[in-house]
Amino acid sequence: MGITKTEPFDADLVKRANILKALGHPARLAIIQHLLEQETCICGDLVIKLPLAQATISQHLRELKQVGIIQGTVSGTSVCYCLNREIFKELREFFKDSAKQIKKKKC
Amino acid sequence: MGITKTEPFDADLVKRANILKALGHPARLAIIQHLLEQETCICGDLVIKLPLAQATISQHLRELKQVGIIQGTVSGTSVCYCLNREIFKELREFFKDSAKQIKKKKC
DNA sequence: ATCATTTATCGTAATATTGCATCAAAGCAA
DNA sequence: TTGCTTTGATGCAATATTACGATAAATGAT
Numbered sequence: 001m002g003i004t005k006t007e008p009f010d011a012d013l014v015k016r017a018n019i020l021k022a023l024g025h026p027a028r029l030a031i032i033q034h035l036l037e038q039e040t041c042i043c044g045d046l047v048i049k050l051p052l053a054q055a056t057i058s059q060h061l062r063e064l065k066q067v068g069i070i071q072g073t074v075s076g077t078s079v080c081y082c083l084n085r086e087i088f089k090e091l092r093e094f095f096k097d098s099a100k101q102i103k104k105k106k107c
Numbered sequence: 108m109g110i111t112k113t114e115p116f117d118a119d120l121v122k123r124a125n126i127l128k129a130l131g132h133p134a135r136l137a138i139i140q141h142l143l144e145q146e147t148c149i150c151g152d153l154v155i156k157l158p159l160a161q162a163t164i165s166q167h168l169r170e171l172k173q174v175g176i177i178q179g180t181v182s183g184t185s186v187c188y189c190l191n192r193e194i195f196k197e198l199r200e201f202f203k204d205s206a207k208q209i210k211k212k213k214c
Numbered sequence: 215a216t217c218a219t220t221t222a223t224c225g226t227a228a229t230a231t232t233g234c235a236t237c238a239a240a241g242c243a244a
Numbered sequence: 245t246t247g248c249t250t251t252g253a254t255g256c257a258a259t260a261t262t263a264c265g266a267t268a269a270a271t272g273a274t
Contacts, residue, residue: 001263002229008158009133013140021131025232026116026124033120036208043251051115056233058252073214077241077250080214088206095199098143102195106147107180107187108233109259132262150221160264165222167262184220184271 015067016094019087022067027052028060035070035083042078122174123201126194129174134159135167142177142190149185 006014023029030050034041043061047054061081064070069087072079113121130136137157141148150168154161168188171177176194179186 001227002231002261004132004134004230004262005159006133009137013136014133017131017133017136019131020127020136024124024126024128024131025111026113026121027111027232029120029124029127030116032205036205039210040214044249052112053234054251055235055253059232059234062252071214074240074251075214077248079251082214083209085206085209085211088202088209092199092202092206095195095202098139099192099195099199101143102190102192103146104192105178106189107178107182108257109231109261111232111260134262151219161221162223162265163263166264169222181221181270184218186221 016090019067019069019091022063022069025060027057028064031057031060031064032069032083035081040080040082042075042080044078123197126174126176126198129170129176132167134164135171138164138167138171139176139190142188147187147189149182149187151185 009017023032027050031046034046034049038045043054043058046057046061050057052060061070061072065072065081067087068084070081071084072081074080116124130139134157138153141153141156145152150161150165153164153168157164159167168177168179172179172188174194175191177188178191179188181187
Protein backbone atom coordinates (compact mmCIF):
# COMPACT_ATOMS: atom_id res chain seq x y z
CA MET A 1 0.00 0.00 0.00
CA GLY A 2 2.55 2.62 1.04
CA ILE A 3 -0.09 4.64 2.83
CA THR A 4 0.24 5.06 6.58
CA LYS A 5 -2.83 4.47 8.76
CA THR A 6 -3.23 7.49 11.00
CA GLU A 7 -6.94 7.66 11.85
CA PRO A 8 -6.84 4.98 14.55
CA PHE A 9 -4.12 6.82 16.46
CA ASP A 10 -4.13 9.76 18.82
CA ALA A 11 -3.54 13.08 17.06
CA ASP A 12 -0.67 14.01 19.38
CA LEU A 13 1.02 10.70 18.68
CA VAL A 14 0.68 11.20 14.93
CA LYS A 15 2.08 14.71 15.23
CA ARG A 16 5.11 13.50 17.17
CA ALA A 17 5.60 10.68 14.67
CA ASN A 18 5.63 13.22 11.84
CA ILE A 19 8.22 15.33 13.63
CA LEU A 20 10.45 12.34 14.29
CA LYS A 21 10.00 11.18 10.72
CA ALA A 22 11.11 14.58 9.46
CA LEU A 23 14.21 14.32 11.62
CA GLY A 24 14.84 10.78 10.43
CA HIS A 25 16.90 11.59 7.36
CA PRO A 26 20.66 12.20 7.19
CA ALA A 27 20.39 15.37 5.13
CA ARG A 28 17.72 16.87 7.34
CA LEU A 29 19.61 15.95 10.49
CA ALA A 30 22.69 17.59 8.97
CA ILE A 31 20.64 20.73 8.38
CA ILE A 32 19.61 20.68 12.06
CA GLN A 33 23.24 20.21 13.07
CA HIS A 34 24.24 23.19 10.95
CA LEU A 35 21.47 25.31 12.48
CA LEU A 36 22.52 24.31 15.98
CA GLU A 37 26.03 25.56 15.22
CA GLN A 38 25.15 28.65 13.21
CA GLU A 39 21.76 29.62 14.68
CA THR A 40 20.58 30.75 11.26
CA CYS A 41 21.29 29.93 7.65
CA ILE A 42 20.03 30.39 4.12
CA CYS A 43 19.46 27.66 1.56
CA GLY A 44 22.66 28.67 -0.25
CA ASP A 45 24.79 27.95 2.82
CA LEU A 46 23.52 24.39 2.84
CA VAL A 47 24.04 23.98 -0.89
CA ILE A 48 27.72 24.74 -0.28
CA LYS A 49 27.97 22.56 2.81
CA LEU A 50 25.95 19.50 1.79
CA PRO A 51 26.62 17.29 -1.22
CA LEU A 52 23.11 17.64 -2.57
CA ALA A 53 21.50 19.68 -5.31
CA GLN A 54 19.78 22.94 -4.47
CA ALA A 55 16.38 21.57 -5.38
CA THR A 56 16.86 18.64 -3.03
CA ILE A 57 17.92 20.83 -0.13
CA SER A 58 15.00 23.17 -0.70
CA GLN A 59 12.71 20.17 -0.57
CA HIS A 60 14.18 19.00 2.75
CA LEU A 61 13.83 22.51 4.16
CA ARG A 62 10.18 22.49 3.21
CA GLU A 63 9.60 19.22 5.02
CA LEU A 64 11.29 20.52 8.16
CA LYS A 65 9.18 23.67 7.92
CA GLN A 66 5.97 21.73 7.36
CA VAL A 67 6.18 20.03 10.74
CA GLY A 68 7.35 23.17 12.49
CA ILE A 69 10.93 22.20 13.20
CA ILE A 70 12.31 25.24 11.42
CA GLN A 71 10.99 28.63 10.50
CA GLY A 72 11.87 30.69 7.45
CA THR A 73 11.75 34.44 7.08
CA VAL A 74 12.12 36.13 3.74
CA SER A 75 15.01 38.57 3.69
CA GLY A 76 15.56 40.13 0.32
CA THR A 77 16.22 37.44 -2.25
CA SER A 78 17.12 34.89 0.37
CA VAL A 79 15.27 33.17 3.20
CA CYS A 80 16.61 33.08 6.74
CA TYR A 81 15.99 29.76 8.50
CA CYS A 82 16.20 29.02 12.21
CA LEU A 83 15.14 26.30 14.62
CA ASN A 84 11.90 26.22 16.59
CA ARG A 85 12.88 25.92 20.22
CA GLU A 86 9.49 24.62 21.37
CA ILE A 87 9.68 21.47 19.28
CA PHE A 88 13.04 20.56 20.75
CA LYS A 89 11.80 21.25 24.25
CA GLU A 90 8.88 18.91 23.67
CA LEU A 91 11.14 16.18 22.34
CA ARG A 92 13.54 16.68 25.22
CA GLU A 93 10.65 16.16 27.65
CA PHE A 94 9.41 13.12 25.81
CA PHE A 95 12.76 11.37 25.84
CA LYS A 96 13.51 12.46 29.37
CA ASP A 97 10.26 10.91 30.60
CA SER A 98 10.79 7.83 28.47
CA ALA A 99 14.34 7.24 29.62
CA LYS A 100 13.22 7.65 33.21
CA GLN A 101 10.40 5.19 32.78
CA ILE A 102 12.52 2.37 31.39
CA LYS A 103 13.79 0.54 34.42
CA LYS A 104 16.10 -2.17 33.19
CA LYS A 105 16.24 -5.03 30.75
CA LYS A 106 13.19 -7.17 31.28
CA CYS A 107 13.87 -9.79 28.66
CA MET B 108 15.14 8.16 -7.09
CA GLY B 109 13.83 7.07 -3.69
CA ILE B 110 17.29 6.12 -2.51
CA THR B 111 18.78 8.08 0.37
CA LYS B 112 22.35 9.33 0.07
CA THR B 113 24.21 8.23 3.18
CA GLU B 114 27.89 8.01 2.16
CA PRO B 115 28.55 11.75 2.39
CA PHE B 116 27.36 11.90 5.99
CA ASP B 117 28.92 10.99 9.29
CA ALA B 118 28.17 7.43 10.37
CA ASP B 119 26.87 8.56 13.76
CA LEU B 120 24.54 11.01 12.10
CA VAL B 121 23.20 8.34 9.78
CA LYS B 122 22.69 5.98 12.69
CA ARG B 123 20.72 8.57 14.65
CA ALA B 124 18.70 9.38 11.54
CA ASN B 125 17.80 5.71 11.21
CA ILE B 126 16.69 5.54 14.82
CA LEU B 127 14.54 8.65 14.49
CA LYS B 128 13.12 7.35 11.24
CA ALA B 129 12.13 4.11 12.95
CA LEU B 130 10.35 6.12 15.63
CA GLY B 131 8.68 8.28 13.01
CA HIS B 132 5.61 6.16 12.42
CA PRO B 133 2.35 6.20 14.39
CA ALA B 134 2.16 2.42 14.79
CA ARG B 135 5.76 2.14 15.93
CA LEU B 136 5.38 5.05 18.32
CA ALA B 137 2.27 3.36 19.69
CA ILE B 138 4.31 0.21 20.25
CA ILE B 139 6.86 2.27 22.17
CA GLN B 140 4.09 3.85 24.23
CA HIS B 141 2.74 0.39 25.07
CA LEU B 142 6.18 -0.81 26.07
CA LEU B 143 6.71 2.24 28.26
CA GLU B 144 3.49 1.39 30.11
CA GLN B 145 3.85 -2.37 30.24
CA GLU B 146 7.63 -2.82 30.23
CA THR B 147 7.30 -5.94 28.12
CA CYS B 148 4.88 -7.34 25.59
CA ILE B 149 4.44 -10.00 22.98
CA CYS B 150 3.37 -9.48 19.42
CA GLY B 151 -0.09 -10.85 20.23
CA ASP B 152 -0.69 -8.07 22.77
CA LEU B 153 -0.13 -5.49 20.09
CA VAL B 154 -2.33 -7.32 17.61
CA ILE B 155 -5.16 -6.94 20.14
CA LYS B 156 -4.34 -3.35 21.00
CA LEU B 157 -3.53 -1.91 17.59
CA PRO B 158 -5.85 -1.86 14.58
CA LEU B 159 -3.32 -3.51 12.29
CA ALA B 160 -2.85 -7.01 10.97
CA GLN B 161 -0.41 -9.35 12.67
CA ALA B 162 1.92 -9.34 9.70
CA THR B 163 2.08 -5.57 9.74
CA ILE B 164 2.85 -5.42 13.45
CA SER B 165 5.52 -8.06 13.10
CA GLN B 166 7.08 -5.99 10.34
CA HIS B 167 7.12 -2.86 12.53
CA LEU B 168 8.64 -4.83 15.39
CA ARG B 169 11.40 -5.98 13.09
CA GLU B 170 12.20 -2.41 12.08
CA LEU B 171 12.36 -1.29 15.70
CA LYS B 172 14.59 -4.26 16.47
CA GLN B 173 16.83 -3.60 13.48
CA VAL B 174 17.92 -0.20 14.79
CA GLY B 175 18.20 -1.47 18.35
CA ILE B 176 15.23 0.32 19.88
CA ILE B 177 13.71 -2.90 21.13
CA GLN B 178 14.98 -6.33 21.96
CA GLY B 179 13.16 -9.62 21.56
CA THR B 180 13.67 -12.81 23.50
CA VAL B 181 12.09 -16.06 22.51
CA SER B 182 9.96 -17.49 25.28
CA GLY B 183 8.15 -20.63 24.31
CA THR B 184 6.00 -20.00 21.29
CA SER B 185 5.98 -16.27 21.83
CA VAL B 186 8.62 -13.54 21.81
CA CYS B 187 9.06 -11.13 24.69
CA TYR B 188 9.88 -7.58 23.59
CA CYS B 189 11.28 -4.76 25.68
CA LEU B 190 12.87 -1.35 25.18
CA ASN B 191 16.57 -0.66 24.94
CA ARG B 192 17.32 1.89 27.62
CA GLU B 193 20.60 3.05 26.07
CA ILE B 194 18.98 4.32 22.89
CA PHE B 195 16.56 6.46 24.85
CA LYS B 196 19.34 7.80 27.01
CA GLU B 197 21.27 8.82 23.90
CA LEU B 198 18.25 10.55 22.42
CA ARG B 199 17.53 12.27 25.71
CA GLU B 200 21.08 13.64 25.70
CA PHE B 201 20.85 14.73 22.09
CA PHE B 202 17.64 16.67 22.58
CA LYS B 203 18.76 18.05 25.92
CA ASP B 204 21.92 19.45 24.32
CA SER B 205 19.99 20.70 21.31
CA ALA B 206 17.29 22.43 23.34
CA LYS B 207 19.98 24.05 25.45
CA GLN B 208 21.86 25.28 22.40
CA ILE B 209 18.89 27.02 20.77
CA LYS B 210 18.87 30.45 22.28
CA LYS B 211 15.82 32.22 20.91
CA LYS B 212 14.11 33.02 17.68
CA LYS B 213 16.65 34.53 15.35
CA CYS B 214 14.40 35.16 12.38
C1' DA C 215 2.36 -37.93 15.90
C1' DT C 216 -1.20 -34.44 15.59
C1' DC C 217 -3.04 -30.19 16.56
C1' DA C 218 -3.27 -25.49 18.16
C1' DT C 219 -0.77 -21.23 19.09
C1' DT C 220 2.43 -17.76 18.07
C1' DT C 221 5.44 -15.31 15.27
C1' DA C 222 8.17 -14.55 11.07
C1' DT C 223 8.48 -14.38 6.11
C1' DC C 224 6.96 -13.99 1.30
C1' DG C 225 4.56 -11.95 -2.31
C1' DT C 226 2.18 -8.14 -4.05
C1' DA C 227 -0.41 -3.87 -4.73
C1' DA C 228 -0.74 0.86 -3.71
C1' DT C 229 1.45 4.80 -2.27
C1' DA C 230 5.43 7.67 -0.59
C1' DT C 231 10.06 9.28 -0.77
C1' DT C 232 14.36 10.81 -2.78
C1' DG C 233 17.14 13.24 -5.89
C1' DC C 234 17.63 15.99 -9.68
C1' DA C 235 17.21 18.92 -13.97
C1' DT C 236 14.49 22.46 -15.36
C1' DC C 237 11.88 26.26 -15.00
C1' DA C 238 9.23 30.09 -12.63
C1' DA C 239 9.05 33.90 -9.33
C1' DA C 240 10.75 37.60 -6.59
C1' DG C 241 13.99 40.93 -5.06
C1' DC C 242 18.17 43.77 -5.90
C1' DA C 243 21.55 46.41 -8.78
C1' DA C 244 22.96 48.84 -12.73
C1' DT D 245 14.22 48.13 -18.10
C1' DT D 246 17.71 44.30 -18.18
C1' DG D 247 20.28 41.21 -15.89
C1' DC D 248 21.76 38.61 -11.69
C1' DT D 249 20.89 36.03 -7.53
C1' DT D 250 18.29 33.26 -4.66
C1' DT D 251 14.70 30.28 -3.70
C1' DG D 252 10.54 27.61 -4.59
C1' DA D 253 7.62 24.72 -7.79
C1' DT D 254 7.08 21.04 -11.28
C1' DG D 255 7.81 16.83 -13.36
C1' DC D 256 10.14 12.94 -13.74
C1' DA D 257 12.53 8.09 -12.73
C1' DA D 258 14.11 5.00 -9.38
C1' DT D 259 13.59 3.14 -5.08
C1' DA D 260 11.39 2.60 -0.43
C1' DT D 261 7.52 2.04 2.56
C1' DT D 262 3.12 0.34 4.12
C1' DA D 263 -0.38 -2.93 4.76
C1' DC D 264 -2.13 -7.38 4.35
C1' DG D 265 -3.33 -12.27 2.95
C1' DA D 266 -1.19 -16.48 2.76
C1' DT D 267 2.07 -19.50 4.26
C1' DA D 268 5.94 -21.37 6.85
C1' DA D 269 8.45 -22.41 11.12
C1' DA D 270 8.76 -23.34 15.88
C1' DT D 271 7.03 -24.57 20.29
C1' DG D 272 3.87 -26.65 23.54
C1' DA D 273 -0.20 -29.59 24.57
C1' DT D 274 -2.85 -33.78 24.01
